[in-house]
Amino acid sequence: MSDPAVAIPSFNETKKSQTIYRNLWGGDDLHVGLYDDPGMTPFEAARATTDRMLRLLPKINRSTRILMLMSGFGTAARYIAESQNCKVDCLNDDEVQNAFNQAEIDKIELTKKVHVSFGSVDYMPYEPGTFDYVLAQDSFSITANKEQMFRAIHRVMKPEGRLVFSAILTSENLPEAVLPQIAELPVEDLISLSQYETDARRGFFQQIYSIERHEHLATHFSKLREVLRENKDRLVKESSPAFVEERIKACDDFIALGKAGHLGWGILLFQKLNG
Numbered sequence: 001m002s003d004p005a006v007a008i009p010s011f012n013e014t015k016k017s018q019t020i021y022r023n024l025w026g027g028d029d030l031h032v033g034l035y036d037d038p039g040m041t042p043f044e045a046a047r048a049t050t051d052r053m054l055r056l057l058p059k060i061n062r063s064t065r066i067l068m069l070m071s072g073f074g075t076a077a078r079y080i081a082e083s084q085n086c087k088v089d090c091l092n093d094d095e096v097q098n099a100f101n102q103a104e105i106d107k108i109e110l111t112k113k114v115h116v117s118f119g120s121v122d123y124m125p126y127e128p129g130t131f132d133y134v135l136a137q138d139s140f141s142i143t144a145n146k147e148q149m150f151r152a153i154h155r156v157m158k159p160e161g162r163l164v165f166s167a168i169l170t171s172e173n174l175p176e177a178v179l180p181q182i183a184e185l186p187v188e189d190l191i192s193l194s195q196y197e198t199d200a201r202r203g204f205f206q207q208i209y210s211i212e213r214h215e216h217l218a219t220h221f222s223k224l225r226e227v228l229r230e231n232k233d234r235l236v237k238e239s240s241p242a243f244v245e246e247r248i249k250a251c252d253d254f255i256a257l258g259k260a261g262h263l264g265w266g267i268l269l270f271q272k273l274n275g
Helices: 015-025 042-055 075-084 095-107 146-156 176-183 193-202 215-230 232-238 241-259
Strands: 065-069 087-092 114-118 131-137 157-170 205-212 263-272
Touching: 042 075, 042 131, 042 157, 042 215, 042 263, 065 075, 075 087, 075 095, 075 114, 075 131, 087 095, 095 114, 131 146, 146 157, 146 193, 146 205, 157 193, 176 241, 193 205, 193 263, 215 232, 215 241, 215 263, 232 241, 241 263
Parallel strands: 065 087, 065 131, 087 114, 131 157
Antiparallel strands: 157 263, 205 263
16 A cells, blocks of 8 residues: 555545545545644544544454444555454445445455445445444534434444544534634534534443544644645646635635634544443
C-alpha cells in the first residue's frame, strides 16, 4: 500500500471528485486525522485515528469480526485486517469506491479476511449478532436519523459488542447566526456530543468514553486547502473553476467554524446494551 502525501477530504464527494482527488493525491482515507504532531500529513493523521480507535477495543484475534460502516475506499479496513489478523466486512453504498477496494483486496490477497458489501445504514445485509465491533470514520453525518442508525447497528452486533466512531461535532449551544453557514457545508447532518449520547441511549447504546480533539478539525482542513491551492491549475483542467472554488470555500468554512469553536471533532466509544 502506498504512503500518499495527503488524503482526500473527509466530507462526502461526488464520484467524479473522488476520482480527481485520487489522481491528484493517491489517497484513500476520507476522514479527519489525529494531528498530535502538527507536522503530520493527513495520511499519517488518518492512520493515527485508526490506530487510536483500535486501542479502545478489547483484544482482537483471528475470530474477531469487525464491520467498517460506510467504508469508503477501504484503506482502514484493509489495514485493520492485515495488522490485527482478523476479519473485516466493508459496508458502503458507492460502487466506485467498492470496486477500488475490492481490487486492492485482490491485489494484496486479503479475500479471506476482507469482504465488501453494497449497502448503507438503512440496509445492512447481515444477520443479527454478526459483529464483535463496528467502526465508522466521520460517516455518522450521512443521516439525520441517528437513533435509527444506532438501532440498525445494535441489531447486527453480538451481545456486549462495542461501537467506536470518529465524528465532526457541533458545539453544545450554536449561535443562530452560524446555522446557515453550517447548513451549507458538504455534509448531511452534524450534531453535538450530548445529542449523540441521547440518540445512542434511545438506540440501546451507552457511551463509555470520548476523545475530543476539536482543534484538529481546523488543522485538517487547513492542510487540505493548502494542497488544493497548490494544485489549483491541474484541478481546474480536470474539473472546472467552480468545482475547485467550492472545495476551497468548504475548507475555509470548516476552518473558520472550527477556530471559532462552533465545530469540533472527536472519537466516541459506545457499549451495546442488552435486554
